[in-house]
Amino acid sequence: AQSVTQLDSHVSVSEGTPVLLRCNYSSSYSPSLFWYVQHPNKGLQLLLKYTSAATLVKGINGFEAEFKKSETSFHLTKPSAHMSDAAEYFCVVSLTDSWGKFQFGAGTQVVVTP
Amino acid sequence: DTGVSQNPRHKITKRGQNVTFRCDPISEHNRLYWYRQTLGQGPEFLTYFQNEAQLEKSRLLSDRFSAERPKGSFSTLEIQRTEQGDSAMYLCASTLLRTGANTEAFFGQGTRLTVV
Numbered sequence: 001a002q003s004v005t006q007l008d009s010h011v012s013v014s015e016g017t018p019v020l021l022r023c024n025y026s027s028s029y030s031p032s033l034f035w036y037v038q039h040p041n042k043g044l045q046l047l048l049k050y051t052s053a054a055t056l057v058k059g060i061n062g063f064e065a066e067f068k069k070s071e072t073s074f075h076l077t078k079p080s081a082h083m084s085d086a087a088e089y090f091c092v093v094s095l096t097d098s099w100g101k102f103q104f105g106a107g108t109q110v111v112v113t114p
Numbered sequence: 115d116t117g118v119s120q121n122p123r124h125k126i127t128k129r130g131q132n133v134t135f136r137c138d139p140i141s142e143h144n145r146l147y148w149y150r151q152t153l154g155q156g157p158e159f160l161t162y163f164q165n166e167a168q169l170e171k172s173r174l175l176s177d178r179f180s181a182e183r184p185k186g187s188f189s190t191l192e193i194q195r196t197e198q199g200d201s202a203m204y205l206c207a208s209t210l211l212r213t214g215a216n217t218e219a220f221f222g223q224g225t226r227l228t229v230v
Contacts, residue, residue, distance in 0.1 A: 034218055044157075044205070044221040090156050092219075101170065102147065102207070102219050104156035 002027040004093045006105035013081045014113050021076040021108045023091030033074040034092040034102075035065055044090070050074060061085070086112045116140060118222035120206050126228045127196055134192045135225045139208030146189050147219060148181055149205040150174065157205055163189060164211065196229045203227075 007022040025031060035047040048059025055067045061084075065076045074091060091105040119138040127133050139146045145164050149157035160179070161171045165186035175181075178196075183189040193200055203226050207219040 036221075043223040044207075046218045046220075049218050101159060101162060103159070104149075107154075107156045 004105040019078040120222035137206030143208035
């Protein structure tokens with residue numbers, strides 16, 4: 001079985017400071033991992049994905065994530081938050097076999113203060 | 115626009131009525147997924163298709179829910195005898211499944227259902 005846990009339901013950061021969103025996963029197989037962002041009244045947008053290539057993955061808008069198999073983690077970071085980063089972020093796991101169902105975490109709401 | 119398209123974007127219905135939503139995936143994508151998202155929660159898997167075959171249904175999908183993908187292209191999700199608890203955002207996603215690889219899912223904007 002696969003599952004994903006986002007360790008923080010809310011994160012508040014000041015503009016210009018680093019952002020860290022934590023995600024742990026559980027999977028019986030080699031997983032593919034994704035981070036999606038959802039702005040209010042907008043659709044889900046892919047930020048980045050890990051599919052068993054490089055463990056440090058760079059995404060859009062300055063975000064990056066590191067896959068750590070020993071810790072079963074896939075934390076998302078950004079060195080300097082921007083006001084436009086305020087949104088809901090979802091960590092997603094999928095199996096790299098023919099199954100391919102996407103399992104979402106509960107989400108982390110990011111608030112950016114001036 | 116060649117993304118995933120969902121219609122309608124919003125639907126308000128009275129309890130007990132039937133509703134149907136449509137999803138048009140990205141044209142070459144062979145997998146299509148339906149998810150439901152309630153306020154403050156992550157999307158929950160409902161069902162998915164590979165081409166026209168429905169491969170899995172979640173326990174969340176009661177017998178009032180039915181989904182089809184008749185020609186392996188667009189899909190419909192019907193809810194019969196709607197209940198207030200069905201109020202949610204219904205999301206459709208598609209992906210191209212290839213052997214040995216796993217691509218990301220592309221999501222539509224969703225259909226927001228309100229049952230009054």
